[in-house]
Amino acid sequence: MRLSSKLAVLLTLFSFFSIVLVGYPAFENSRRALEQEAIHHLLSTNKSKEIQINRWIGDLSGNLELLAESPFFVEEFPGEMAAHDPLVPAHRFAHRNIIAKYLKPVLEKSGFSELFILRAEDGRVLVSTDSVQEEKYKTNQPFFEHGKTRTFIQNVYYSMSLQQPVMTVAVPIRDRLGKAIAVLAGRFDLADLSEIMAQRSPMKQTEESYLVNTFNFFVTETRFGKNFALKKSVHTIGVIAGLKGESGVGFYANYRGAPVIGAYHWMPERELCLITEIEQAEAFEPVAALRKFLVMIGALIGLMAALVGWFSARNVIRPLRWLVKETEKIGSGHLEYKIQTAGRDEVGDLSRSFAQMVARLRDTLVSRDRLAAEVAERERIEASLRDKNAEMEHFIYRVSHDLKSPLVTAGAFLEYLKKDIAAQDLERVGKDMSYIRSAVEKMDQLLGELLELSRIGRVVRAPVAISFQNLVGEALSAVAGHIARQKVDVRVGEADVVLHGDAFRLSEIWQNLVENAIKYMGDQPHPSIEIGAERRKGEMAFFVRDNGMGIKPDDQAKIFGLFQKLNSGSEGTGLGLALVKRIVEMYGGRVWVESEGMGQGSCFWFTLPRCEPV
């Protein structure tokens, strides 16, 4: 994970944690307060509903009792009832009179839907404000049975007569002797009961109260359902608890499956369970708003924290990332690259010290290179000194050996000379003498050439300009005798080069190479030598080519050493090619030989950079 993301997440988590830490207790406290308030409200609603129901029932029963105990029913009604005969006009008048004068006024001013009088004897409805109900028998009804002796309220049940749920109160009508001769009954208008249950605070959207009977059936209508009374049963946690005779509060799903806070209350005298419920969503709506607010604030702060974290991390990272790029450039070998060191912050300090470090590193590397070059130079010089030492040792050995052999020859012939002189053999004396002279001459030549060799580089003549043709011409004239003797065909190329240098020494190069070519011509029947020059890789290269015996590749490096003769029987001192090498090297050049091998001829090449005109 990138540093910026890490920092953003960290800050967000931290802010979230803080919000939860601060918000949750606040939320929980408000929720508890609301819960308490809701519970209190529901309980007091139930209490007040119960009081209202009891007052409603009490008022109605009281009205009925007052009516039953009124002078008419005590004094006159028993007589009229005894003379009951619908066919008699007087009776019909009395019948209408009871309804109009005594029942209707009570019916109208109180909340009864029907008032009727039952004969105590057989439960027959003698008089009713609803004429259809007259002549029916209520013999089996509990309100009739109990109404004969006391005020009795029959709970909500389904009336087949009315084809609807009803609740009936009955009071006895007693004559002067206190004998119950009839029962005065009234049907409660259940709309009023439903009205009591429906009353509620207009502020509450989901609050509702209803009654449930012992068979789990709704007794009053609900706010959100139609025709529930005695048609639908309900088995919610609240109802079940209420029907067990308990009163309390619960959190459960109501008959619609909505989560509610419900207060249930058992009314023993009514044998009904009173339920008041409010949806939890509504009860806790304020805290839901608070929660929403907290979540929003939390989200906002979290977002801000994330942004701040991200930007600040970016601010820190940007110069760091830049520094990383700069150091990568240096890392890839560009030590000379200058790191920008602007900025007064820690990153600026870092880049400055990094730049210093790079500078120091650079210095160290430069002195190291110089040292390495010096070491290499010294090693080179040392090697060349070693070569020179070896050459010198070899030279001394060769010189002493080659100088010694003519001396041994001369010494031996001097002995012969002494003997031949003693024997007076003149012919042999002459021979001995010529051998001795030959040895001396050989020695003289050897010493002369050694001297020459030592002079090269030591004795320097002033340089002159001389053409290639002139130099070759001088060399060839010096060895003209050899050429003629061996009948060598010498051809000189037409190169037009002017060289600057010691003309004598330069001419010696060609002279020695031609001599060498003639010397190693072998048994070539048509000996020829070709001399020329050509431009090779920007420098002038000179060559002397022959068609002689050639040189084995293994020997090609050795031949330029002092006293190196590949064939010890061959004539010469073995110093010729060493001389050539010394001269060429004096002018900064190189000398090498090309030969395909034995019998293939040889070509000697050399360069003379310091002789070429600038």
Add this chain to the structure above:
Amino acid sequence: MKHPLWFGMLAMIAGLCACSRQEAPKPPDAVTVQLKWVHQAQFAGLYVAEEKGYFAEEGLKVGFLEGGQGIDSAQALISGQADFAVITPEDILIRRSQGAAIVSIAAIYRRSAVVYLSVPGTGIIRPSDFAGKTVAITGRDGAVRDLEFQFYALMKKLGVPLDAVRCLPYDPDYTAFIRGDTDITAAFLTAGVVKLRQQGYSPNIIWPGDYGIHFYSDTLATTETMITQNPDRVTRFLRAALKGWREAVGDPESAVAIILKYAILPDFRLQTAMMDAQIPLIHTGSGPIGWMEPDIWQGMYQVLMEQGLIAASVDVRSAYSMAFLKSIYEGGVR
């Protein structure tokens, strides 16, 4: 690494299943119920008990025998073709008087569904208005006699001489009644009234119960043999059936959904209307579902005897048994 936990839980569940199976190794008892009429809302409680597995919970495998024209529920019980039957109490009393050992164990229609209808505006609002009128009540070939018993009882109770009314055969299509040729017709609250209301009529309803004639309509019955030999099976059957009925009347909409699976007329409006019409008969608001009163049995017997339908006198108390209802409701089921 979650797998071992899952496997453990599965193994536990499997183990529990195995255990519970071991606890109930007995195969369910097969019982057959003869219905009183064709499949319709009338038997909602039994369908609910079956569909919701209440019978299965009681270790019963219930088969329904559909009723209908010419099918004698009582005979199915007597012959042993059915273990239980939905029968009218009249049938039980009459058959018992003829020697059949059948017993009612619960009253499903605790109020009679039989009513008498008149056309509004004719002034016929109570039985005393029947004098001089034509009444469609008599059953053909002894069928639908249930409609007659209460009528005669009503007339007798209210002192209307039978020769003052003209009795005609009952017509389930109510053609003459609708035309106005017949003043009064008998009908079932749960069938004829529903039908007429669906056709747009709202007749005056005269219910015998309002005039002291208290009859049950549908009762659940079994044989004395079953009661003596398998009282436990009877209890289990009745407990499941009552639970089904309780649920059906408590939630008519769900009940109708189940009824429609069985009904030969799977008409939602019809079955809903039937369901609504029978709820007050089943759940009256007083007393638990199925409960029976000695007075009512005695009253029914009285009526039948007066009408000369009882062959030999019967001990009414042996025609019904409260033992099962009592044990079930004492067991805490409301």
